[in-house]
Amino acid sequence: MHDEQLLRYSRQIMLPAFGIEAQQRLADARVLIVGAGGLGSPAALYLAAAGVGRIVIADDDRVDLSNLQRQILHGQADLGRPKVASAETRLQAINPDLRVTPLHTRLQGTALIEAVSAADLVIDASDNFDTRFAINAACVAARRPLVSGAAIRMEGQLAVFRADLGEGPCYRCLYREGEEAEQTCAENGILAPVVGVIGSLQALEAIKVLTGVGESLHGRLLIFDAARLEFRELRLRPDPACPTCQAGDAAPLDDQGRA
Structure with a gap:
């Protein structure tokens, strides 16, 4: 690291558990963020500022006026732009050393598998169960x-799944297809700071996993109640009947990226 980088990250490097070694691990890391909206915005901003070397961010949407209340990667001047283009501009303005790869597409099938396989860690900042199941299956396979993060109304959830360790539950152990009714911010509303809290915690957990600093949320589900400002934690266990992570070796994926 050169002198300017040492100064930029000095407040992290000085942490006893962190140091230059952990900072270098971040610089060498490639993170895939699926979704450049309410969750992806704070996650991407903090990872960029913290010194992750490469961020691949995927989203097929364009910036809409209704997004600006909570999607802090984007501004008034970005209306109509692809969200990933707006994200690239903002992230590189924060950290010029960062390499950003914008993917203006909905990742699925082979493209999803390739993007996940090329990453060191994946952040699911999507807003629908089909995408979450597909991302989870790709992470298990690779x-x-x-x-994983989610937020609606004044509630949020956060979990970390470590398929790389070959143990513990996966996202589909927690939710089964068809068991959860789809809920969107457009239909149910969302208080802006709620996605900020969950997205920031996603960045924090990503940094912990990438650097080995601290204890990750692996095997636990964190539930955030913004109305009461309460956090609850649930222990998660692998589902022995899970068709994704308990089907022997990595379950094959179909053209939609599903196990």
Whole structure:
């Protein structure tokens, strides 16, 4: 690291558990973020600022006026732009050393598998169960750590799944297809800071997994109640009947990226 980088990251490097070694691990890391909206915005911003070397960010949407209340990667001048283009501009303005790869597409099938396999860690900042199931299946197949977040109304959830360790539950052990009704911010609303809290915690957990600093949320589900400002934690166990992570070796994926 050169002198300017040492100064930029000095407040992290000085942490006894962190140091230059952990900072270098971040610089060498490649993180895939699926979703450049409410969750992806704070996650990407903090990972960029913290010194992750490469961020691949995927989203097929464009910036809409209704996004600006909570999706802090984007501004008024970005209306109509692809979210990933807006994200690239903002992230590189924060950290010029960062390499950003914008993917203006909905990752699925072979493209999803390739993007996950090329990453050191995946952040699921998507907003629908089909995408979450597909990302989870790809992470299990490629043995990549997954940091999953969700938020609606004044509630949020966070979990870390470590397929790279070959143990513990996966996302589909927690939710089965068809068991959860799809809920969107457009239909149910969302308080802006709620996604900020969950997205920031996703960045924190990603940094911990990538550097080995601290204890990750692996095997636990964190539930955030913003109305009461309460956090609850649930222990997660592998589902012996899970068709994704308990089907022997990595379950084959179909053209939609599903196990």
